[in-house]
Amino acid sequence: MSLIDRYVVRQVLMPFLLGLFVFTFIFIIQPLLDYAERLVAEGASAQLVVGLIGLLVPQALAITIPMSLLLALLMAFGRLSADREFVAMQACGISLRRLLRPVAFISIAAWAITSYVLIALVPDFNQKFLDLVFRVAAERAEGDVKPRIFFDRFPNFVLYVRDLSPEGGWQGVFLADLRADQNFPIYRAERGRMRIDRQRRRIDMELVNATQHTVDTKGEYRVLTSKQLRVEIDPASIFNEVTSKNPRQMSIAELRAQIEKNEQQKPDPISTHNEKMEIQKRFAIPVACLVFGLIGLALGATNRRDGALGSFVIGVVVVFAYYIPLMLGPSLVKGRYLPPWLGMWLPNFVLGALGMMMFVWRDRLADQPFRFELPSSLRRLRLPRAHGVPGVPTLDGYVTMAYLRYVILSVVTLLSLFYIASFLDLSDKLFKGTTTWVTLAQYFRYSTPEWLYYVLPLAVLLGTLVTVAVLTKNSELIVMKACGISLYRVSLPMLITGLFVGGLLFVMQETIMGPSARRADELKHIMRGGDPQTLSLLSNRWLVGSNGQIYHYQLLNPRTRTLTGLDIYEFTPHMERLFRRSFVESATFVGDGTNDVWQLNRGWTREFDAENEIINPPGGETFAFDSARRRLESADFFGSKEPNPRYMGYRQLRAYTEMLRDGGFDVLAQDVALARKLAFPFVTLIMTLLAVPFASTIGRSGAMGGVGVGIAIAISYWALLSLFGALGTGGALPPVLAAWAPNLLFGAGAFYLLMTVRT
Helix, strand or coil: CCHHHHHHHHHHHHHHHHHHHHHHHHHHHHHHHHHHHHHHHCCCCHHHHHHHHHCCHHHHHHHHHHHHHHHHHHHHHHHHHHCCHHHHHHHCCCCHHHHHHHHHHHHHHHHHHHHHHHHHHHHHHHHHHHHHHHHHHHHCHHHHCCCCCCECCCCCEEEEEEEECCCCCEEEEEEEECCCCCCCCEEEEEEEEEEEECCCCEEEEEEEEEEEEEECCCCCEEEEEEEEEEEEECCHHHHHHHHCCCHHHCCHHHHHHHHHHHHCCCCCCCCCHHHHHHHHHHHHHHHHHHHHHHHHHHHHCCCCCCHHHHHHHHHHHHHHHHHHHHHHHHHHHHCCCCCHHHHHHHHHHHHHHHHHHHHHHHHHCCCCCCCCCCCHHHHCCCCCCCCCCCCCCHHHHHHHHHHHHHHHHHHHHHHHHHHHHHHHHHHHHHHCCCCCHHHHHHHHHHHHHHHHHHHHHHHHHHHHHHHHHHHHHCCHHHHHHHCCCCHHHHCHHHHHHHHHHHHHHHHHHHCCHHHHHHHHHHHHHHHCCCCCCCCCHHHCCEEECCCCCEEECCEEECCCCEEEEEEEEEECCCCCCEEEEEEEEEEEECCCCCCCEEEEEEEEEEEECCCCCECCCHHHCCCEEEEEEEECCCCHHHHCCCCCHHHCCHHHHHHHHHHHHHCCCCCHHHHHHHHHHHHHHHHHHHHHHHHHHHHHHCCCCHHHHHHHHHHHHHHHHHHHHHHHHHHHHCCCCCHHHHHHHHHHHHHHHHHHHHHHCCC
């Protein structure tokens, strides 16, 4: 390779590795939060957690390698253009066609790596991931069941436990078997645990000192007791995911064999669209590296002056332009509008042709930029490039405007990554017809506040790092110091903005984030094929009362405040036994606000003694009644949501935690979550204090250096946040220390750097 080739490769390599690291982390952060923290809290080894997350990396790399290549080319040539090096190359007779040689070398290398990942690694690692998840779930099945929260992930069963046993398993177990159409049996047990036998494809729930309550079709009530009872759970919904391979876990040879097998089915052959598209996808996606290489060179090699960081926006737009048609292809194939091969190759054909046209245009008129005229309404929304803010000192205004540009650019870019990742995750539901574009748009709308909650601290960190790094690179910080303006004074606008953003995070947490996150989860549940009613307000049909009783109802009419098909299960204080069970066909709230009285119509009641024998009514009365009045819970109680710390603000969670504490429950997890809600908003201040000295010491690397340092700091903070949170939930650390430890550690580092940096 010639000198110019090696130089271009070096310029592309650093942003490529940085982008690969960032994008891969973005794609696996959700599984990291879902699995890693929970496993650490349950005592899993670090080797197991790292292994589990490591198995997700190839699946992410198949998408992030082409993305990183495109952004690396745009950023590298954007930097060359901003520093006028591309002009110098043109003056020396180096044409765009000459620069195609190093770009082609990089693109072909990326194509080869992506092909190997998709063809060889992804199927194998996907299967290993599912096997490992199953093994972990089998070993820690009880850990998925949380105390005092109804667990309904097993089909046709609802499980409620009062506490977790230190030896493993549960204490105070209530189980409802909903497989019967009506009069479903219920179980009350002293202890319980899961027994999973993968070889026999069997899952059993083992109940100790159990009591079974059943009502037959004639209305006869039976109570059966057992020292040890096993209830079989339908294993199909669990085992099918890990024992039967889907196309993503198959090799190409297995896919072709499956196609041949399906086509030979008599009398009706089975559709082979999925298998054919999977084969084509494994060859089409790597070719995106070649397409992106052509587009990156054509768009990046100009004489524009906006630099490397501004190329992020162009890169994100092109990525969207590629992956949206890629996800649309399966729907067109299944609708028989396109053959499977064309559905997967269509984005390459379209963007490849566009890339060739842009390259020819750029090669002929290298000095002419591509102009994309925005509507006048959008042009007015662009952030002004003024050197000051009215009413603010000149220096503060200059720093503030530069800082806000980078913060806004970081927010837009990071949110775009969340949108892309979520779209790729849910697009198969869209094309299978289980959801609509409107539902997907609503999901994005309601997810945005929570995503913004986690993006803003990173945007503040990146904004600070890049602003100070650029000021250092352009020697502006040196001039400021020469005029007697210290680094502390320069960073004051950024520090004030960091405090403001921290306050904004707390306000979001207390207002819109909880309800929005709940609604987003409901929509995601529906898009994944769940019952639209299971998460709705009127169908939270299993509730725990203020005295520990369990309520179940079929329907709630909020207008008349009437419950239909109401079951009431009343227990002794620590759920040692069920002492009364009632059923009411309808119940109407007749309280006046000072008492919670309900009018009960047509029902029956059974009471049980210490030996679980039915107590006969005195005086020859019957168990049934036509009308009665009884104090239950308030009408609003039955329309409430099941409490979840993620959906609560600080005040709501504190009240809920105190209620549980007064009831004698273990509130360790709630205490950690409560302390986190106070600690996390301070992360913006900590990150700003840490970023200022860091950025001033990374030399003249400029924006790219700031981005690299920012990502490293953010990943370190998230890792510590998950680790200490898990240690607090597991009881190894006090809740307050577990929540505040990352801020204390990073704050101490920031204080040390601020005291030692040259100001």
